Amino acid sequence: MAADGVVPTLAIRSSVGVELWSSAGPKQPYEHKPDLPREETKNCRSISFSPDGHYFAYSNGVEVKVLRTGSAGALWPLQCTLPRPKAFYLKFSPRGNYLCTWEHYAITKDRPEGAPNLLVYEVATGNEIFAIVQKNQTDWEPSWSSDESIFALVVGGEALFYDLDGGAAAGFASTSRKIGGSRGGMLSLGPGNCPPYLAFYTPGAKGAPSMCKLYKYPALSQNQTVACKSFFQADRVEMLWNKRGSGLLLLTSTEVDKSGASYYGNQAVHFMATNGDTCSVPLSKEGPVHCVKWSPRANEFLVVYGYMPSKAALYNLKCDVVFDFGEGPRNCAYFNPFGNIVVLAGFGNLPGAVEVWDVQKREKLTNLKCADTTLFEWHPNGEWFVTATTAPRLRISNGFKVYHYSGALLHETMWPQGQELLGVEWQQCPDNTFAEPKVSKAKQEGIKSSQPVASKKAYTPPHLRLLKEGKNPEKYLPQPQATVPGLPAAGAGNNKKKSNKAKGNPVQNRREPAINGGDADALSAVDGAAAPPVDESPRKQTPKQRAPSKQQHQQQKQNAEHAATPPADQIGTPRHINGNGHGNSSSNVEKDRKIRSVAKKLSDIKKLKARQNQGETLELNQLHKIEMEGRYLEELRALKLSA
Structure with missing residues (x-):
């Protein structure tokens, strides 16, 4: 809920422009209000609220606009404009007095040495007060002290410090x-x-370990270190301070695991404290470190690590595990601004399972599914959070949803087809604007999502469904048929062709038995004449060749009569159609095949019984197969008797 008249505001960046939406309450829809800014542009690359929420900045491809936020129902006036059409990143200072812009470094004909691409502007006046070349896009952000009296950045591996106590103009001069x-x-x-306090990391070289040192500004000499931690296997390090600035976590990583054990390289977590304590955070499961987050209360931190299903554990400042969240498909962790609720989620290549935990009571509040989530952020009130599907990570089904920590869906907006949602960001609020919410398991009333929900029912094969219904699956299997309906019996067409050939050529009819397996020479001797070889190669015949002469016709007639009359010793002697004398071979082969099939089924049943005797739980179809043993035995006995 909003406190002291503060209305939750959500900044939205899309492929068609920049706009801000608000809601009057948890049951009211989010929508654009007439008093809130809105600008249509296709070149907005960045939006940003100041840490106290008093300013809102965005780029539109022509310039950077800074607006002064107002209360509900009041217009947001323009504070200043900055001539940075190519601004790619925007970042306010801790108190919102300065705005840093970064754009890609480029060399032009007019300036072959390149123009400064990191600039600092004074928000009150819009004046440029500092500019420098910063080619590193990954770590472009400068560092500020909490009171904005110190400005520091790294250029070429060297840290530069600027004291702004005497004013920005004089401080940035040198x-x-x-x-x-x-x-x-x-x-x-x-x-x-x-x-x-400040931390400076130096990568290792030539076999020397990497090293991170803590200093107390302005004592930056080598013999004035507060704490020092060295480690190997660290191509890159991510430094995470707690809210008080008394503890620092180092997430070290290597791009390649030289041992070949991991595709993701090696990761490790180290702890450093301003009192001089250092240690390595113990991890009880092998695998990558997915996420490391400090609690806003600054006395605990959470690590998600290990191969899937990953583990999540809560540590104290002595790096002892105070609570184990168990294993699950997750790779992200998000504390609410008060540190009394934490969300464990599996986004990216995971299905989007979300767990909401009460940190103080160490108990799970609810589970929900937020599929295809690419962005997650808590609202400053500590009760709501927004999930969004944004481009360019996903270019379809873009939209955002607002949830209550109990799992109730409060708002849902899906982006129109053909447009892309690029980012959403909550308006920040000063400290003590909202009271710490009281955590409860009571689920609030929400709305129903318009998106289809995937079925949670597991797939069951058809034969298992029939078994559960008490039916025999074999009754529903297609039975083999002797002939195909509508067609003659197998071999009928060939026999018909042979009979037609026999009528037209008696000699060929008498020679077929020899071709089917008999001795052709012996059969020719029995017939009393040797048949001349037949040339079956296609040849083009002339008209004279097509019309035989009278002598040829008489000779063919005599040969046919001689072939049709068998010798005297052959009259009345039966002849086998099959030259090998195996007229019933096809039926025997079919019986042998059936016997082998039934024997294999009985062998499988014997193996299943052995597994069952060992205490193994069998599936329904396997139990049904064991019940069919008697039937298979009878079938095998009948086949052997008929063989």
């Missing part, structure tokens, strides 16, 4: 301190009290 200088160095300023 660097006050430098540290590092080796290629690949990284810097991170801790939040909390000022002067801040």
Whole structure:
């Protein structure tokens, strides 16, 4: 719920423009209000709220606009415009007094050395106060102290510090301190009290380990380190401070696992404290580290790690496991702003299972499914969260949904076909704007999603469905037929052709038995004449060849009469149609095949019985097969008797 008249506002960036939506309450739909900004543009690359929510900035491909947010029902006036048409990233300072813009580094004919692509503007006036070349896109963001008195960034592996106590113009004129200088160095300023603690990472080289050192600004000498942690197998490190700036987590990773054990490389988690303590975080399961998050209360952190199904565990500042969330298909963790609720989710290449946990009571509140989620963010009130399907990760079924932590769906908007949702972001609020919500298992009333839900019923094969219904599956199987309906019996067509040939050529009819397996020479001797070889190759005949002469016709007639009259010793002697004398061979082969088939089934049943005697649980179809043993035995006995 909104507090003190604060209305939750959601900034939306899409392929058609930038707009802000709000809702009057949990049961009211989110929609664009007339008093909220809206601009149609196809070139918006970034949107950003200031940490206190007083300013909203976005790029439109022509310039960067900074708006001053207002209360409900009031217009958002334009604060300033910045001449950065190619701005790719926008980032406010901790108190919202400065805005940093970054764009891709480019070389032109007019400026072959390249123009500065990282610029800092003063929000109150819109004046540019600092510009520098920053080619690194991954770690482009500069570091600020909580009171904005120190500005620092890494250029070429060297950390540059600027003191702004005397004003931005004088402070950005020259660097006050430098540290590092080796290629690949990284810097991170801790939040909390000022002067801040800072961490500087130096990658290892030539067999030397990588190293991360803690300093207390402005004491940056080599002998003034507060804590130091060295480790091997670290091509890259991600530094995560807790909210108080008293603890630092290092997520180290390598791109390639030289041992070949993991496709994802190697990951490890290390802990450093401003009191000088350092240790490696113990992980009880092998596999990659998917996510590391600090609790907003700054006294605990959560790690999701291991091969799927991954494990999730909650650690204290001594790196001891205080609670194990068990295993599940998840790779993300999100604490609400108060740290009393945490969401464990499986996004990306996982199906989108979401678990909501009460951190204080260590119990699960609910489970829900948020498929195809590419963006997740808690609302500042700590009760709602938004999930979105955005481009370019997914270009279809774009949209966003707002949930209550109990799992109730409060709002759903699906993007029109042909348009793409690029990003959503909650408006931030100053501290103490919302009271810490009281966690309850009571589920709030929500709306029904318009998206189809996949069936949770497991697929059951047809034969198992029939068994559950008490039916015999074999009765529903198609029975083999002797002939195909509508066609003559097998071999009838061939016999008809042979009979027609026999009528037209008696000599060929008498020679067929020899061709079917008899001795052709012996049969020719019995017939009393040797048949001349027949040339079956196709030849083109002339008209004279087609019309035989009278002498040829008489000779053919005499040969036919001689062939039709058998010798005296052959009259009345029966002759076998099959020269080998195996007229019943086809039926014997069929019986042998059936016997082998039944014997194999009985052998399978014997194996199933052995598995059943060992205590193994069999499937329904396997139990049904065992019940058919008696029938198979009778069938085998009948086949052997008829053989």
